[in-house]
Amino acid sequence: MAMPVIAAEKAIIILDASGSMWAQVDGKARITIARETLATVLKGVPDDLELGFMAYGHREKGNCDDIEMMVEPAAGTAAAILKAADGITPKGKTPLSAAVRMAADDLKFTEEKATVILITDGLETCNVDPCALGNDLESQGVDFTVDVVGFGLTEEEGKQVACLADNTGGQYFSAQDGDSLVKALAQTVAETAKPAPAPEPKPAPVEDEFNLIPTATLSEGGPDIVDDKVDLVWEIYKAKADGTQGEYVTTSYGSTYKVNLDPGEYLISAGEGSAKATMPVTIKAGKVSKPHFVINGAILKVHPRPSEGADVDKDATVTIAWPNDETTFYGEITTVVPAGEVTLNVSIGAAKVSETFTATAGDTIDKDVIVGSGIGSFQSEYVEGQAVDDDIFLEVFEAKKALDGSRKSVTNGYGGNQTFDLPQGDYVVDYTLDGTKGEVPFSIKTGERTDVTLVLDAGVVAFTTPGDDYIEVLGAKKDIKGNRESFDYGYGPAFETTLKAGDYVIKSLDKETPLTVPAGERTEITLK
Known part of the structure; x- marks a missing residue:
């Protein structure tokens, strides 16, 4: 499959070489399919594309530090990458997040544009949150992107790694066989090689003075919003002749805002999410426009806590929903919601709580949300005192069985030492490590930690x-x-x-x- 010969970029391909890559697809090991896919795709790589190759889990079992840069990024590395891939023997864990972090650092992602292409057939097994990593890399990077190819992952498993791509502006591809893996990898490499679009020119200043100084308020007749209250999002588009939205101009953040624009007709919005006001604004030469926006919203502050008196959980998921829209935040938040019915859903791990209330324009709503969760901590041991350091899979079920004898799954994860946030109640944890399986009952109380030792014998x-x-x-x-x-x-x-x-x-x-x-x-x- 030939790739277009276009402007060069810089990227690293990360290949999952954990033990699960020996699994068969149509009678052929996944690692064999991956090698064949690389051989096909790399034939069409542009000569000036600086491409590197990294693998994890290929040298020893149970080691989250088993990550190796096998080919440093450079032009003309296709042959070296194929040779390195042919020498891999899958056997270990899946430290995909640490590998992406290492690749980003190698590419100097805080200084230069960079892309990482991750091919994985499993989920993170080394106690790192790939979603949080994506957010962190996006916030620090100059123009950093992670594309993820999920090889053999189920739809639900794919969602757990797709966020690494979503949070960095990349793409997630699902591949279930050799043909779809070739197609997915070829597309990621082609996208990497595309030149970046030229930046749009900034509006010229008018005699070193601002000609647009807007203000905003939550309700009609209310005080102006200032920076110590909440940040607003300002979006500016040119207006078409019929008054509808035209060419994008700029976006800025902050409750107070000043900018210089070329004379003309614009559509400007102020607010956050669905709580915003949009109005036409005319900019005239030598004049200062001071439009006033009434957002018709309320300030909402949420402090998610696992139990009464506990500290705020910075990893809590806070989803705010209103008719026809919703948005998700993490940890303690301050935001603006539209006036009317609002539903607040807060979760800490598997523990969840929901509340619906009416927001009145101009109000500040301050909520301490008690989710009602405790911590289940699980230590796996081959025999008493001998810790498991392998990819043991734990799945937590409600203890109560349905009429057909099944139990409801609550959460799961990989690793010999794991913790889960759970609502109060009775549970059973199932463990699977290769040919070893078993289950252990336990209970969770709100605000307490329950330690469970799984002795596999x-x-x-x-x-x-x-x-x-x-x-x-x-x-x-x-x-x-x-x-x-x-x-x-x-x-x-x-x-x-x-x-x-x-x-x-x-x-x-x-x-x-x-x-x-x-x-x-x-x-x-x-x-x-």
Whole structure:
């Protein structure tokens, strides 16, 4: 697939090389598909595109620092990137956020325009919030973008990493097979190579004086809004001959605002979100225009707390909704809402609270919102005192079962040491690590921390085979129909799994080999 030969940019491709990249798609490992995709797409890369290559999770298991810059960004690196990708053996965790941060720093994203292209088949497993990282990089970067390609992710999983692209002005692509992966990666590389649009010229000043000095108020006859109250968003467009919105001119922030504009007809709005007023304004040569905007809104201050007397939770999600629109903030906020019915939804982790009220124009509404949450802290151990440092998956369910025996899922995550914010109640946490599964009940009280230790009673088994042979671990006992339970499977030449202590049968190379797994120990087996 040939790429257009256009202006050069600078980018780094990050490839997920965690253990899950051995999963099969149409009989072929994901890592193999990824290598083939790189070979196809890099054929059309412009000669002057400065492209680098990074991978994570390819050197050791359970290490969140296993991130390596394999090819530094430079022109003409296609061959070097392909060679580096061919030498990768997936095996570890998924520190995708730390990898993006490292790539951004390498590209000097606070000084120059830069792009990171992330290809991942899994979610973050190293206790870093990719959404918050995106916001942080966007706020510091000169012109920084992350494009994310979710390879084999479900729609719900995709949403959990798409925010990394959304928050930096990038794009998220879903790829479920080799063809769609080629298409997605080719598009991200093509977008990276496009030249940036020329900046629009700034309006010329009029004799070093401002010719537009607008003011705004929340309600008719109310006092002007000043900067110590709340910031406003000012948007200016040229007006067409019929009075409708025309060419974009500028956007500015702050309750007090002054600017120089060329003489002409404009449409100007002041406010925030749906709480704003728009009016036509005429700028005349040598004259100062002082339009007054009545926003018809109220100031809303929200202080989200997990419990009475607790500190404000800076990571709380605050969604404000009104008819036909809504907006989302994080932590403690001060904003402007339109007069009328407003619904406030606040969540801390899985704990949520909702309230609907009427906002009156000109009012200041100050709310302490008590979400009613506690903390569940989970420590996973192979045996007592021996911590799990691998990609163990935890999922929290409500303890109560439905009529069909199912439970409602509340939240989930990866890692041996995790914490979740949960509403008060009774729960069950399910854990899965390779072929090891189990569940533990626990309870949460508002404003309290509950520590839960998950003792897996398990050991690690490492298999070595002559080639990429199929390996399956089965239970030693057969059921009444003569079948054995399958606990895990993988492919050689090196395959590692975690199993509860006990007896098993290994099926590989057309043979069945007995296996006993001791708890808290590593067992190494060579299959010949």
